[in-house]
Amino acid sequence: MSVTFKHLAWAACAAFTLTAPAGAQQYPSRNITLVVPFAPGGLSDIPGRLLAAELQTRTGQSVIVENKPGASGMTGAQSVLKAEPDGYTLLVNALADGQNLHYINVPYSAINDFSLIGLIADGPPLALIVANNTTYKSVADIVADAKADPKKVSFASSGPATSPAIAITQLNALGKTQIADVPYRGSGAAAQAVVAGEVQGSFVFMANARQFHDAKSARAVAVARPTRFERWPDLPTMAEQGFTGFDHAGWVGLAAPGKTPPAVVAYLNKQVNDIIASPGYRSKIEALGMTLPDPAKNSPETFKAFMTSETAKQAELAKLSGHRK
Numbered sequence: 001m002s003v004t005f006k007h008l009a010w011a012a013c014a015a016f017t018l019t020a021p022a023g024a025q026q027y028p029s030r031n032i033t034l035v036v037p038f039a040p041g042g043l044s045d046i047p048g049r050l051l052a053a054e055l056q057t058r059t060g061q062s063v064i065v066e067n068k069p070g071a072s073g074m075t076g077a078q079s080v081l082k083a084e085p086d087g088y089t090l091l092v093n094a095l096a097d098g099q100n101l102h103y104i105n106v107p108y109s110a111i112n113d114f115s116l117i118g119l120i121a122d123g124p125p126l127a128l129i130v131a132n133n134t135t136y137k138s139v140a141d142i143v144a145d146a147k148a149d150p151k152k153v154s155f156a157s158s159g160p161a162t163s164p165a166i167a168i169t170q171l172n173a174l175g176k177t178q179i180a181d182v183p184y185r186g187s188g189a190a191a192q193a194v195v196a197g198e199v200q201g202s203f204v205f206m207a208n209a210r211q212f213h214d215a216k217s218a219r220a221v222a223v224a225r226p227t228r229f230e231r232w233p234d235l236p237t238m239a240e241q242g243f244t245g246f247d248h249a250g251w252v253g254l255a256a257p258g259k260t261p262p263a264v265v266a267y268l269n270k271q272v273n274d275i276i277a278s279p280g281y282r283s284k285i286e287a288l289g290m291t292l293p294d295p296a297k298n299s300p301e302t303f304k305a306f307m308t309s310e311t312a313k314q315a316e317l318a319k320l321s322g323h324r325k
Contacts, residue, residue: 027087027264031062036092037076039069041188042158043205047121047252048092050284054275069185072100072159074107081108085115085257087264092120095250096162098310102318103161111307115260118272118298119253119306124289126163126224126248127209127235130201131194132217139171139222139241142201146177154180156190156202163248164190166317167203167224174243194218205250206232206289224248231289247317251310252290253303265300273298 032055036048045067052063068076073096083089097110130136136145146153157164160183168181182199184190191208193199195217203224210232212218222238223229224246238246254272256265273295275281285292 027267028059028061030088031064032059032087033083033089034063034065034092035076035080035089036065036067037069037073037096038067038094038158039184039186039189040067042186043124043207043250044073044092044094044252045186045188046207046288047285047290050281051092051120051254051272051275054278054281055271058271058274072096072104072161074100077110078108080255081113081257083257085260087256087260087268089257090117090268091255093253093255095310095314098307098314099163099166099318100161101311102315103166111304111311113258114255115258115265116300116303116307117254117256117265117268118300118303119251119293120272120276121252121285121288121290122293123249123251123291124206125229126167126203126246126250127206127220127229127232128167128201128203128222128224128238129191129194129209129212129218129220131197131199132219133197134200136201136219136221139175139238139243142179142221143171143175143177145200146175146179150178151180153177153201154182154199156184156193156199157181158187158190159183159185162187163250164203167246167248170246170317171243174245191218203248207287210289229289251306253307269298269300 034048034052036045038044049065052065056063068079077091080089080091100106136142142153155168157168164187165181168179172179184193187205187208190202191204191212194202195212206229209220213220220235222241223235224238226239226247228237229235276292277295282292
């Protein structure tokens with residue numbers, strides 16, 4: 001198909017066409033793959049799937065979610081970096097991208113090697129849940145048991161350098177305990193391990209904690225943030241129970257391979273902001289205990305600044321946990 005004046009004029013107005021060697025082509029014109037670098041059911045997966053459903057409706061193209069867990073999110077992220085930078089392979093990035101480099105070797109920059117698009121959800125905080133086959137009612141109960149028998153207590157996490165793993169190292173440092181970290185492929189799988197009685201507890205994100213606590217499948221004993229959570233005001237904080245410095249809340253965003261055309265990034269950013277402004281998406285995200293960014297301020301540039309700030313914050317948490325690389 002040749003490049004005509006009509007095509008070029010339409011591209012300038014719409015600002016979301018791709019110019020390929022064979023001519024001009026509207027984006028998107030085929031399936032989009034959305035890579036979630038953690039297991040199904042976790043913090044990144046659920047908002048990612050909600051976004052995918054909305055994108056599919058709005059673009060008229062299939063949006064296929066592929067879970068590629070492993071290496072604290074790096075397996076999925078690297079697969080996206082290797083993809084063509086054409087907007088047809090996207091990454092659900094998350095808090096782990098600001099954490100990994102402080103604990104493990106990361107062969108790429110989560111900020112500079114991707115084309116950042118925007119935030120899709122912010123929060124929720126971590127909560128500490130314990131298995132029903134324990135007698136723990138408080139953080140102090142857990143610490144006392146772990147001190148009495150250093151090999152008895154183990155917690156599930158979603159892998160090295162993730163928020164649950166960092167929270168475990170913090171608790172061990174403050175409580176002078178040796179609670180074992182048992183990694184699972186995502187926060188959803190870690191929560192299920194507590195329910196199954198495979199481990200004594202876990203720091204999990206609020207949606208999982210509330211779900212299993214209300215179903216009486218596990219018990220929540222604390223929220224890992226400085227203040228109580230507005231949607232669960234009777235759950236005490238870690239600080240109230242004598243363990244300060246816990247401030248763990250996740251975030252979820254959208255990115256594409258580096259060098260994705262600016263017009264495609266702009267188009268996707270507009271779609272994201274239209275979606276997060278919609279009442280249907282908002283209600284589903286808020287039901288997870290998460291909040292949404294201001295669509296008017298959610299640009300690729302502000303997302304980059306946000307990720308830079310979060311990475312610096314995670315560096316301080318790494319020092320506090322005594323587990324910095």
